[in-house]
Amino acid sequence: xxxxxxxxxxxxxxxxxxxxxxxxxxxxxxxxxxxxxxxxxxxxxxxxxxxxxxxxxxxxxxxxxxxxxxxxxxxxxxxxxxxxxxxxxxxxxxxxxxxxxxxxxxxxxxxxxxxxxxxxxxxxxxxxxxxxxxxxxxxxxxxxxxxxxxxxxxxxxxxxxxxxxxxxxxxxxxxxxxxxxxxxxxxxxxxxxxx
Numbered sequence: 001x002x003x004x005x006x007x008x009x010x011x012x013x014x015x016x017x018x019x020x021x022x023x024x025x026x027x028x029x030x031x032x033x034x035x036x037x038x039x040x041x042x043x044x045x046x047x048x049x050x051x052x053x054x055x056x057x058x059x060x061x062x063x064x065x066x067x068x069x070x071x072x073x074x075x076x077x078x079x080x081x082x083x084x085x086x087x088x089x090x091x092x093x094x095x096x097x098x099x100x101x102x103x104x105x106x107x108x109x110x111x112x113x114x115x116x117x118x119x120x121x122x123x124x125x126x127x128x129x130x131x132x133x134x135x136x137x138x139x140x141x142x143x144x145x146x147x148x149x150x151x152x153x154x155x156x157x158x159x160x161x162x163x164x165x166x167x168x169x170x171x172x173x174x175x176x177x178x179x180x181x182x183x184x185x186x187x188x189x190x191x192x193x194x195x
Contacts, residue, residue, distance in 0.1 A: 006034055006092070008189035009166035013150070015044045016180040022048025023148045023185035024056040028064070032094040035064045035071065036187055038106055040148035041085040042123065044183050051082045055124070064091050069133055072101045072124070079125025087124055088117075088146050096138045096191065103128055105149035111158040113139045142191040145169075150184030152177045166190055 014021035022041035027034070037059045041051035058078035062071045068089040075087055086104025093099075098115055102108060103124050108117040115136035122128030138144065143162070147153055156177050161169040166188040178184040 005192050006189050007166055007192070008036075008187065009170045010185070010187040011170040011174055012185040013174055013178060013183065015150075015183050018045055020044075020046050020049040021183045021185075022052045023150065023183040024052040025185055025187050026056050026059040027187070028060065030064045033064045034092045035059065035068075036090045036092060036144070036146060036189060037071065037087060038146045038148055038185050038187055039075070039085055039087045040104065040106060040150070040183070040185065042083045047083065048183070051079065051085055051125075054078050054082065055085050055087065059087075059089070067091055067133075068100050069131065072103065072131065076103075076124045076128065082125050084123035084125035086148070090144070090146070092138075092144075092189075092191070096142070097135065098138055098144065099133065099135045101131055101133045103131070107147045107149075107151075107153050109145045109147075109153070109156075109158045110136070110138060111143045111145075111162070113137070113142060115144070138191050140192065144187075144189045144191065146187040148183065148185040150179050150182040151186055152179060 041048040088106035090100035
């Protein structure tokens with residue numbers, strides 16, 4: 001079975017006029033598993049940034065080989081009593097299987113094969129009616145993109161950026177599709193098969 005290699009980039013940007021951002025990206029590998037996580041604390045500014053730090057620390061210290069639900073529940077528990085956050089958590093296995101769970105206003109897009117993600121309504125740290133895990137398989141030369149709601153995805157076509165590197169794609173999308181009135185985060189991962 002072929003193994004996958006990740007080439008990725010990510011960026012966050014605070015709301016225009018502010019210096020602290022309430023969005024975070026967590027990326028790490030653990031054996032055959034890679035964690036890709038976008039966190040969007042409610043609101044913006046210093047308080048949102050502190051909440052995002054707590055969520056990111058929970059994601060960074062949780063074992064990922066047991067899947068994304070373990071990570072999303074760790075974030076949920078860590079944020080109890082705070083203003084809360086939205087998050088998209090994906091665990092990519094070396095055979096191209098991606099498992100995930102998204103809560104709140106976060107989004108996942110993939111190309112050329114679509115990963116059937118369904119968002120869970122609610123706020124991590126407060127109340128989530130029901131966690132809705134999803135699973136899919138990325139084909140060769142796949143691209144996975146994850147966003148906070150500071151990116152206007154209604155104006156966004158994943159295919160439009162196909163010829164750009166992950167870093168160029170992050171830069172271009174933040175320039176063209178982000179909202180000035182909110183923090184923004186984007187993660188772009190190209191998944192290739194090892195020869």
